[in-house]
Amino acid sequence: MKAHLLPSKSTGSIHIPPSKSMSHRAIICAALAHGESIIQNVAYSKDILATIEGMKQLGASIRKDGSTLYIRGVQSFQQLAAKEIFCNESGSTLRFFIPIFSLCNQDITFTGQGRLLDRPQKVYADIFHKQGLDFTHTPSGIHIHQSLQAGWYTLKGDVSSQFISGLLFALPLLTEDSTIHIEPPFESRSYIDLTLEMMERFGVKAYYHDEFTLYIPGNQQYQACNYTIEGDYSQLAFFAVLGAISDGITLHGVTSSSKQGDKQIIDILKQFGALIDTLKDGYRIHPAKLIGQAINLENCPDLGPIVCVLGMYGEGTTHIYNASRLRIKESDRIAAMEEELRKFGTNITSTPDTITIQHNPNPICQTSLYGHNDHRVVMALSVAAMASCQEAIIEDAQAIEKSYPTFFEDFKKVGGKVDLL
Ligand SMILES: O=C(O)C1=C[C@@H](OP(=O)(O)O)[C@@H](O)[C@H](O)C1
Ligand SMILES: C=C(OP(=O)(O)O)C(=O)O
Structure with missing residues (x-):
C-alpha cells in the first residue's frame, strides 16, 4: 500500500x-487464569491477533464480541492444539510465549515472518542450554521440547526486556521459587513494571529483591479478572x-x-x-x-x-x-x-x-x-x-x-x- x-x-x-503492550499482557494472563476473564477495549492489530491465536493453540477459549474478549483460561498444559505457533512479526508474542509454551513439555516450533526470526533470541538459547534443554534457532523457526525449570536465572539487561517478561509470566506456575538477576544496564525497565502490574491484577506476584533482582514465588495460579485496556x-x-x-x-x-x-x-x-x-x-x-x-x-x-x-x-x-x-x-x-x-x-x-x-x-x-x-x-x-x-x-x-x-x-x-x- x-x-x-x-x-x-x-x-x-x-x-x-488501546495499548498494544497492555493488551498482550492482559490476554496472556487471562489465558493462563482459572475462570473466565472479560477484557474490554481490545484493538485487533496483527500483533494482538498473533497473541490471541497463540493462546487459543495453548488451549484457552477466546470469544470475540466487538472490542471485548471473553477468555477462559487453559485447564492444563496438555491441551496444546498445534505444534507450530505462528507469531507473525511480533517480538513480544514470540518472547512472551517461549517460556509459557515450554510448560507443555512437547515438541513446539515457533514461526514468524519479516524480521522476526532474525531478531536476537540468544538470551533464551543460553538459558535453555544452561538447563540442558534443547533450543534450536534456524531462519525458519525456533524449536523447543522441554519445560524450563525453576531456579536462578541470570540475563543480560540490554538486549530486550521481553525475555524477562516472558520468564515472569511462566515461572510462577512452576512448583519451586525462582530468581531472575538482570545484568546492568537494565533497559526498557518500564515494560517490566507493566508485566508485574498485569500479573498482580490476575493474582500472581513477583517482587524486586533489589534494583536488578526479581524474586518469583512458585506454585501460584492466575485468577480470572475483568480488565479494560488503557x-x-x-x-x-x-x-x-x-x-x-x-x-x-x-x-x-x-x-x-x-x-x-x-x-x-x-x-x-x-x-x-x-x-x-x-x-x-x-x-x-x-x-x-x-x-x-x-x-x-x-x-x-x-x-x-x-x-x-x-x-x-x-x-x-x-x-x-x-x-x-x-x-x-x-x-x-x-x-x-x-x-x-x-x-x-x-x-x-x-x-x-x-x-x-x-x-x-x-x-x-x-x-x-x-x-x-x-x-x-x-x-x-x-x-x-x-x-x-x-x-x-x-x-x-x-x-x-x-x-x-x-x-x-x-x-x-x-x-x-x-x-x-
Ligand atoms: O514488553 C513490551 O511490550 C515491549 C518491550 C519493548 O521491547 P524491548 O524490551 O525489546 O526494548 C518495546 O520496544 C516493544 O515494542 C514492546
Ligand atoms: C518493537 C515492537 O514490537 P515487538 O517487539 O513486539 O515486535 C514495536 O511495537 O515497536
Whole structure:
C-alpha cells in the first residue's frame, strides 16, 4: 500500500487506541487464569491477533464480541492444539510465549515472518542450554521440547526486556521459587513494571529483591479478572508530536497515571518547549517554538522514530542516546530514519547507539519515502511529511497494520489529507 499525502495542517481531536503492550499482557494472563476473564477495549492489530491465536493453540477459549474478549483460561498444559505457533512479526508474542509454551513439555516450533526470526533470541538459547534443554534457532523457526525449570536465572539487561517478561509470566506456575538477576544496564525497565502490574491484577506476584533482582514465588495460579485496556502512549506519541510541529491537536483516551514508559513523550515535548494542557483523559498540545534536546531512550525505545522527526523540526541539535535496541526491531530503525529523513534534506548521523539530528528549517522531500516494513517508521514519516506542508508518497505504508490498523483513519480525523493506493 502507498500513502499519498497532500499538504494539510493538524486540527481537532482523536481518541487514542488501546495499548498494544497492555493488551498482550492482559490476554496472556487471562489465558493462563482459572475462570473466565472479560477484557474490554481490545484493538485487533496483527500483533494482538498473533497473541490471541497463540493462546487459543495453548488451549484457552477466546470469544470475540466487538472490542471485548471473553477468555477462559487453559485447564492444563496438555491441551496444546498445534505444534507450530505462528507469531507473525511480533517480538513480544514470540518472547512472551517461549517460556509459557515450554510448560507443555512437547515438541513446539515457533514461526514468524519479516524480521522476526532474525531478531536476537540468544538470551533464551543460553538459558535453555544452561538447563540442558534443547533450543534450536534456524531462519525458519525456533524449536523447543522441554519445560524450563525453576531456579536462578541470570540475563543480560540490554538486549530486550521481553525475555524477562516472558520468564515472569511462566515461572510462577512452576512448583519451586525462582530468581531472575538482570545484568546492568537494565533497559526498557518500564515494560517490566507493566508485566508485574498485569500479573498482580490476575493474582500472581513477583517482587524486586533489589534494583536488578526479581524474586518469583512458585506454585501460584492466575485468577480470572475483568480488565479494560488503557490508551497507548506509544501511539499517542505520533499525534502529540504532530500537534506540536503542525497546528495543535487534542488527544483523548489515555490516563496520566499510566505506568507506560512511552508516557515520557509528554515530558520530552515539554523539554522541547511544547505547550501542553493535561485533560481528564488526555492532552491538548499547542504549537510552539521547539528547541532540540538530548533525549535518553533507555526506557522508551519505541519513541525513537518520532523523536527523530521532532529533532528535525526543533531548532538547533537533537541528540538521542541509549538507542542501540532500535537496530533490532522490525527494521534497523536508526538506519531507516537516517535514510528517510535525509530525503527531506535533513542532516542526521548516527553511531551504534546514538542519533544526532540537526534542525531542518525547510524540509522538502522530492522522492518517495519508504516504510522499511516498520509500522513506527511509517507513522513517523507520515507526521514528518504532513508537517512539511508538501505532497509526499510513503511506500510500504501497510506496515501500520502491525500495531495500528486504523492509523490513517485517525490521521484524517486530525486534518491529514491522505489517499491510500
Ligand atoms: O514488553 C513490551 O511490550 C515491549 C518491550 C519493548 O521491547 P524491548 O524490551 O525489546 O526494548 C518495546 O520496544 C516493544 O515494542 C514492546
Ligand atoms: C518493537 C515492537 O514490537 P515487538 O517487539 O513486539 O515486535 C514495536 O511495537 O515497536
